[in-house]
Amino acid sequence: MNDRDSEDIAAQFIERGWEITEDETQADVAVVNTCAVREQAELKAIGKLGHLIWLRKPIDADFPIVGAVGCMAQNRGADLVKLMPDIDFVAGTRQTHRIAEIAIDIFNKRKAGIGHPKLPKGAKRTPKTSAAAVDISDNLQSHLYINKHLPAPSSKRACAFISIMQGCQMNCSYCIVPKVRGKQRSRPLEDIVSEAKRLADSGVKEITLLGQVVNAFGRDSENAKDPAAFTRLLRAINDIDGIERIRFTSPHPSYFGDDLINAYAELPKLCEYVHLPMQSGSDTILKAMRRPYKISSFLKIIDKLRDRKPNISISTDVIVGYPNETDTDFEQTRQAFKTAGFDMAFIFKYSPRMGTESARLPDSVPEEVKEMRNQILLGDLAEQSMRYHDKFIGTTQEVLVESAAKRGENLFMGRTRTHRKAIFRASPDDIAKLVNVKINSITVTALEGEIV
Ligand code: SF4
Structure with a gap:
């Protein structure tokens, strides 16, 4: 999602006649699109912002204009200015479509001498002497405008992402996304199809549809009328001349109905690959995580998918060491991991994120136990993945x-x-x-x- 948002932001600048430089020391404006899912990602973004501010020479020079956008910006807002008073702007996830407008406005004002007040030699800027602009307000229309793409490089572009919705209405106890991205908002189906057609006309062959719960597309409220909206969208894209392949990520097991399973057999352009987050193989832990499915129903989806497409590749996300995860819970995860036959997986050691429900629970599984479970599952994955890859030799x-x-x-x-x-x-x-x-x-x- 962040990659896609970053592409849209870059395209906003190009639309206004700006150029993207590969050399950050040459930039007049530098935008860091931040992530808040893991602490490590936040630390990395803060380090990068500090480095970009440091690129100003002399240190109190006016350029580059430096801004933080995306999930961490949304979550921390004005606190980022307290941490980095030299930053120029902080814009949240519902302002993504306005980033170039915000940055260029600050750039023009700065050129006219309006900006951070000049400080006496040697003085450090504080939040009081910062002119940083902060906008983390809600804009319920923002998702409608994430539709711009960078022009293809000199060679053609094979693949493109389309954001079909923003936000998430699930309530997973460990996840910061609903807080920072807001409630789910789906784009109109026709807009998405037009965007896909434009991409096909520019030579793109493969489209990946993106959403936090991509298969809940069109079901933004409990009483949404069209439970099959996502498969309707898949069908519409399958009909576009020039598009050869369709993928999507990430679906949620709770919305993986038979219509979507059958689409794998019916739509020739829908690729035989799905990334389906399992998170745990233990019903107790799934319940604690507020993942509203049982492991048996998760495995049933996998069975049906393999029935429709025997060669389908299935990957997943797993969290090990969630609060109170016992050896038995972990063994159930291992067992489900084998039964599902994942050939690829992202395995995370649980770490609490401030502002989430699970952060209020004691982080009870010792670090060494998390590490051990992580290594065991990575070992299982290596075996399964090698076995899966082996089948390709000679084909x-x-x-x-x-x-x-x-x-x-x-x-x-x-x-x-x-x-x-x-x-x-x-x-x-x-x-x-x-x-x-x-x-x-x-x-x-x-x-x-x-x-x-
Ligand atoms: S489905 Fe759960 S894990 Fe995924 S973005 Fe929504 S709250 Fe987070």
Whole structure:
């Protein structure tokens, strides 16, 4: 979601005639799009903001204008100014569509000499002598405007993300997202389809639909009339000429109905891959987390998906060491992890986030136990993932060529329909084309092969 929002913010600047620079020392405006999901991400963003302010030479110079946006900005608001009085603006998640407007306004004022008051030599700025602008107000229309994309680079772009909604109406005890992103707001289906058509016209072949609970699209309130809105959207995008592949992330098990399961069999462009967060295999822990499903119903969804698409790849998120998680709870998670046969997973050690319900509970599982459970599950994942990858050797896979590989001359990377990364020899002309790649070898993270 943040990547997508950042792209929209960059496109807002381009629309106003600005350029994006790769060299931050050359920037007139620097925007840090922050995350609040984990403490580590917040510390990283604060460090980055401090570094950008430090780039002002001399230190009390006017430029670059530095702003914090996104989830941490929303959560901390004016507290960020207390922490960093030299910052120029703090804008929350419901202002994402206005970031360039806010920043350029400050930039123009600064050029006219209006901004942070000048300080006597050697004096440090304080919140009282800061002119930082803070806007974390609500704007219930903001989600309607996250629809701008950067122009494709010199080579074509193969894939694009579309934000189909903002916010979340679930209530997971450990999660800060509903607080910082607000209640769920879905965009009109027609707007999303037009955006997808524009992307198809620009050469994009693969669309990933994004939402905090993407499959609750169109069900923003309890009495929303259209429980099948998400599959209607999938069908509409499946009908767009030029789009070859559709993905979405992240769905919630509670909204994974039979209509969505059947869509895998019915829609040829819907790729055989799903990221379905399980979080725990223990009903006791799921209940404590306020995840409103039982592990048996979660596994039933997986069974049905495998029934419709036997080669589907399924990944997940798991939290280990949630308050009061016992050895038995963890064993149930391990068991469910094996039964589901995940071939990819993001495994997190629980850490409390201020402002969430679970932060009020004692963080009762010792750090070394969390670490041990984390390592055990990572070991299980490595085995499952290798076993899954093994099956690819000798097969030929349809791959969408995305870009030059990070390493290796003439090597390019793309993804299979099952979202496996593939590395192979190709040419820049192949970018955004579907090619057939014969898989010769595997590593833990990628398939290697040749175009046939
Ligand atoms: S579904 Fe739960 S974990 Fe996901 S964003 Fe909403 S509250 Fe957070």
